[in-house]
Amino acid sequence: MLNHLNHFQEALDKRKANQTLRILKPKSEGIDFYSNDYLGFARNKDLQNLLLKEINDNPHLLSGSTGSRLISGNSTEVIETEEFISKEHKYASALLFSSGYNANLALFSTLPNRHDTIIVDEKIHRSVHDACKMSHARKLKFKHNDVKDLEQILKRQKENCYVAIESLYSMDGDFAPIEEITEIAKKYNAFLIVDEAHAFGVFGYGLVEKYQLQTKVLATVITYGKALGSHGAAIVSNEIIKSYLVNFASPFIYTTAAQDIQWRSIKTGYEFFKANKDLSLKLQRNIKIFHQQNIKTPSSNSPIQAVLIPDNHRLKDLQETLLHEGFLTYAVFSPTVKEGTERLRICLHSFNTEEEIIGLTKIIKDFI
Template sequence: MFDKRLRQKLALQKEKGLYRNPPVVDDGDGRTVTVDGRTLVNFASNDYLGLGRCETLRKKASDAFSRYGTSSSSSRLVSGNASVIREAEKAYADYFGYEDAIFFPSGYQANLAILSTLFGPEETLLFDKHVHASTVKGMQLGTAPFKGFRHNSMGHLEKRLKSASGHPVVVTESLFSMDGDTPRLAELAELKKSHGFLTVVDEAHAYGALGTGGRGIAREVADVALGTFGKAMGLFGAFVLMPSLYREYLFNFASPLIYTTALPEAHAVTALAVLSEVERGDGRRERLSSLSRKLTRLLTDRGFTVCGEAHILAVQIGSEERAHDLVTKLFDQGYFAFTARFPTVPMGQAIIRLSLTANHTEKDLEDFSDALFRLSR
């Protein structure tokens, strides 16, 4: 009976065009991936600055793991609270302009910790309806009531603020992972002055790639900010920036932190090297911005509706089946792209999500836009 139920649900996914069976990637260099012996131009990577394959970082990571070993072998609350991890956390807090920081094994885990632990029945969480799935899951696991507001609608948020029963906490992102757009941060700052709420901002897709020195774009409004190493920073894991009081509270009450093995010391050493690369990465950021503008122009000139204000672009398709068919054909033409379908996006609003990296060439963009135009006719 149990196996039958699983098979039925999988069959239904296939009928709806929502079945997921990703190809196995054999190799890659940041700009391309190899699948079944074929080299494809990769538009599905979040390695925005190209640091994931940076030779300097690879050497420093190798040296760090050789010196410190491969595992912390303990949670942070037992013997895993290594001095080098604290050094790196403080360096990140200083660089991004916060009192303190905590490293986590993943952004998903970090969002679970923040949203299920810091807030309780005395608060009301008001969240943008396009926030990441980990944010939603964190709220569901917590005890604070939560209500959504329309995506990037400061007017709707203000209505929610006026009717909130507990102390309001606004939860949003600085660069949305599927839409590629940003909230009206100046308007959000004005609302914050008027209503005095706390703000949690997921800057996972902005840190490293946007803002002065890659410091993101939401510091003016964010009391707590989440970043990931696994995107523009080319590593793995995540970090949360916050006041020292919040860090102390999480160390005492956050299950996703207390009951998990700490990241290894070598990770912290490599994270410090990453921070140096991010700080001097203006050239990479400028190139990424230029490539993003060019691809947007190429696609819109060919009649596509493209959303996105930075290095994440969402090409509007609509039908889940058509979107899947297009990325399959693009694969055959030598392009690795990702379709976001329900439940990642609302039903009937499927997109082809394009991620750019500073390692792409202008010819990559020109050839891709030509291919997509040809295949969509």
Template sequence: MTQEPADPFDWIRESSRRRREAGLDRALRYRDATSSLVDLASNDYLGLTRHPDVTEAAAEAARRWGAGSTGSRLVTGTTALHGQLEEELAEFTGFEAALVFSSGYAANLAALTTLGRAGSLIVSDEGNHASLIDGCRLARARTAVVPHRDPAAVRKALASHQGPGLMVTDSVFSVDGDLAPLDRLSQECRARGAALVVDDAHGLGVLGEGGRGAAHAGGLAGSPDTVSTATLSKSLGSQGGAVLGPARVIGELRNAARTFIFDTGLAPAATGAALAALRRLRGEPERALRVRQVARTLHRRLTEAGLPATPPDAAVVSVPAPTPEAAVRWAADCRERGLWVGCFRPPSVPDGISRVRLTARADLTDAEVDEAVTTLVATAPPVGGPAREY
């Protein structure tokens, strides 16, 4: 009698069941090209992803260079647009050089796997983004995870290691929108000859003079011991990522970073769009001021209404929900009333801190902010109590 072969994916059945029972099952939600929803869910902080200059630059780049970049940046995937974007990004943020990647995730993996070499130590904030966590896991260095925003813990971790070290942190943490103490972290690193790597995904375009980023705001841009990573998909309204830092670091990444060497280059349309958005930001620095103003207004209005919103250091305002199911229902109720908000629940966040996340945008009107606050308050689950019955 022939025995049926074992199903190699049978384990997925149990995994799916546990996820459904915990209210953590996920599904893709298609969005329309146009929508009447007030958008506080996207990362289009400066409202540039549909700006005519940005979309026309994308179209022109595709017409001139083609739909794809055709290969690795080291083979055929580099265009003049890539070089212009790198030059202008570095100049704008105050760093010596820049290198563009196909995503911010790839940029973070590149920075950590290249700089976190064997025999070194990476000190990582426990609140860091998944891309930084994965970069630590892939690096040959040993990793020490330290409590959130704790320079003393960083000092202790670095002091325990004999050899090269670096500390990696988000500048603005994506869940609560709080800012890393970059000045104190830099002091601890310099005292022990360690490098500081800052993921400025949520800071570029929002923080610093004219949106030049958190490292520039903290006086760290251009320092020989500081590296910053960034995404082109948030404030710059496009797609892709970049590493910025000393020229010798960028040269090492060009020669050693696997997500640069073996990945197809960023598509010309995305490169052209990011370049146009950067130039628009340079010409309209008030966009950075406006997005911070909108975030502060959202926080003030929500806390006045009794909701425990987190104070924003940049563009992110976060409001806790009592359970993952309550967060999902809250976001769904908001959508039904014309407001799109983010919903964070495990595994995006640890158990116990499910929430809706609001991302301020520079192009939101005062009337849209009013509408958003009214909707959030009207649909909120009880604060500090059990979730509503849904």
């Protein structure tokens, strides 16, 4: 048995030698510049108290769902939350999932068939790539945010095409030219699917809502583990797509439904967001303060800032230096990103202070 495990150990040893071995560690104490809690909802005492009241008034929310939604797990709570979400996003329907990963897995493994083509931005989230492996469709990549390259690929296709993009990309923190891509997809009768994981809450309900593209985007993925400080995701689309996923999407059919507290947390989070728009303004202020420190990054008004440090060992040194000073950041090593594009990924939040931002950037500037 041990002999059969040798190649696993060799791969782990190689990562350890490269200082890129992933291990699970307790949550660190420090100044948060690495979490996706952009608006501070996960730490917000007022929101926590609202949720505590919901639980005290409705203790059944904590009970397990007892089965998949097609058997015993389809509660009134989840149905009402989906109806609420669809109205908020101005779509005909919403279908909730336990995570954004599962939502993307369901979409791209289910909708395209063996005669179709999925065209993905080369920097699309790993969940989409994994879903494409489950699909019988052909997958093609277009150059990141390159509308002309996308059009050249679409021109050559004869069957149905699905185009997959993120509105705000998680590694570089840059935005998709979503309006131009929408028009190109429409021109070639392609189905556009947009992942709003990092834009939702930071920019209202996301860029699809901001530019009123609901009738031109087949499906939008909204996730709740980031700006909303909760967990789970929704696919907002039309009734046909929802019914098709309920009938044919394995990640939906063959999983136990989440507890009702998850759905209630999402709905409560929406209501809290609408009542606290000032938190988004505070975040935008902090993004501006960061850029005033003159550190070169690929993005401007995004909460995600990537500082390129094209060497795994130097990047590790910078991250450890920052940690020693109490700053929590996230280093993205190759091969997670291409060699030569290793970066320190900084997430800005509404709760970061000007002093903290200046302290962080001073260390980075001294290092680079």
